[in-house]
Amino acid sequence: MAFVKKKATEWVVQEDRKQSRDYPDLLLSLQDDNATTRRWAARDLLSCPNAATELVARLMVEQDLSVREVILTTLTRLGDATAVAGLVNCLRSEDTALRNEAIEAMKQLPDEVAPIMHGLLTDADPDVRIFSVNVLESLRHPDVETWLIEVIASDLHVNVCATAVDLLSEVGTAAALAPLTQLKARFAAEPYMQFAADLALHRIQEA
Incomplete structure (x- = not known):
């Protein structure tokens, strides 16, 4: 019985992962009530070069630490001007943890951060x-x-x-x-x- 339950759980997770990975669907998944769904969406949005705006918007309200971690990783790997601007905006947040996470992410982007460092x-x-x-x-x-x-x-x-x-x-x-x-x-x-x-x-x- 336990074995069947495990297989069923795995099937549900796999099906959730296999939902449409198209950009509009990923954006919807990024707002899903389920943290696992949001986490997968944040990871898969790496394949969408224009996703930084939505990822930053989600980052500012995301309360699940594991989802925030994936969003930050994706933003760091995207590394475009929008992603960097979003990380900079986090420096102004009242959320200490979010500020620290943004600082750590920005440390991984020396070439992208350098042009704006004087302004900061x-x-x-x-x-x-x-x-x-x-x-x-x-x-x-x-x-x-x-x-x-x-x-x-x-x-x-x-x-x-x-x-x-x-x-x-x-x-x-x-x-x-x-x-x-x-x-x-x-x-x-x-x-x-x-x-x-x-x-x-x-x-x-x-x-």
Whole structure:
């Protein structure tokens, strides 16, 4: 009896998977009440180059973590301008988990994120600027240090600069020494900034 039940369950899942994979049907499935159906739809929309808009819209309201994970994976693999813009929009979300997931996804798109990074690092919202520095943490791009130096040279927000300094202590080279020294003078009254900058200077000089 248990064996029959298992086979029946497998058949139902397989039939659900074998429903039409046409673009309109996938969009309908992406809104289905069943999380498994939504998950399959999010995965199969990878074959639809224009699906990023709908995937981003679903991502903003999706509560099932497994579905969100697949949506983020598909958006990352699509990697077009709409997908990247959607991930950037997540940085403005009040949902901490969604923000962190978007940051991790953006780290996988160095070439796609690079053209908009300057704009992100100068965004009017300091939180977005901080999250953008977080993206740089694992972004494999040759301009990471340059972007960080620009932040500590021009940003007026202490927390944004502190986040950039923390990362410079890991990736900085001799090019960051003078900007770090200037930063210390600019935030002379901020004890943490003095500590973080000194640590970064020490690590770079010892490297």
